[in-house]
Amino acid sequence: MTDDAEAGQAGDGADPLRVAVIIGSTREGRIGDAVGRWFVERARVRGELDLVVLDLAEFDFPVHYPERATEQMTEFAGAIGKAEAFVVVTPEYNRSFPASLKQAIDFAYDEWQTKPVGFVSYGHGSSGLYAVEQLRSVFTELHTVTLRNGVALDFLHTPLEDRAGSCARDRAVRLMLDQLGWWGWALREARAVRPYVS
Incomplete structure (x- = not known):
């Protein structure tokens, strides 16, 4: 599938695919929120997707990992559990991704399983691709x-x-969302047929 009309066919007769867009940078003066808005503006034209933005700068996560999950940790993990696909917006810091993003990822486990993850990366020169390669291992x-x-x-x-x-x-956004939709609906159907073995 290469255009929006064809991509929409994947979800015909089904509920929209629930996609969480995670903005990974919490640094003051960041550009991550602008990148996130830029991406969401393009993704919202896809009627087959139901988008929710999880901006990590808006969560008050603990500095030290507590014995019991805080309300904010539980809220984030719950949003991950409800989503059926993810788009991670990440900068590249020293050839890796932000600590704030790794912390948030680790607040959930089962909630991530059997769902597709796409990446919107940014940087100066490398386009954030070193960060993406490390995130692939984590996910x-x-x-x-x-x-x-x-x-x-x-x-x-x-x-x-x-x-x-x-x-x-814009072409890169369309292609990624086409693939995210294909995997998202395929894995939704697979989870409904049989439980995942981890």
Whole structure:
């Protein structure tokens, strides 16, 4: 499937696919919230997707991992459990992803299983791809399916607001969402047929 009309057919007769968009940076002065808004603006045109944004900067997570989960930890894990697919928006810090994102990922376990994960990464030069490669290992451990295609933004050469790269970026968003939908509905059906063995 390569366009929005064809992509929508995957969900015909089914409830919209519940997709959680996770904004991973909590750094002051970050651009992650702008990148998240940019992506969600493009994803919302897909009527077959039901989007919820989980901005980690809006959660008050503990500095030290507590013996019992806090209300905010439980809220985040519950949102992960309700979602059927994920898009992680991540910067690249020193060739990896933010500690805030790893902390949040570790608050859930079973809730991630048998669901697809796509990535929107950004950076200067590498487009955040080093962060994505490390996240693939983490999400493989959590029994997810990570998408081959993602959206990679290189702000060294093309700022987010630069129109020159908009066609290629929009095409990358469409392709990733096509694949996310395919896996999301396929895995929804598979979970309904038989329980997953982990």
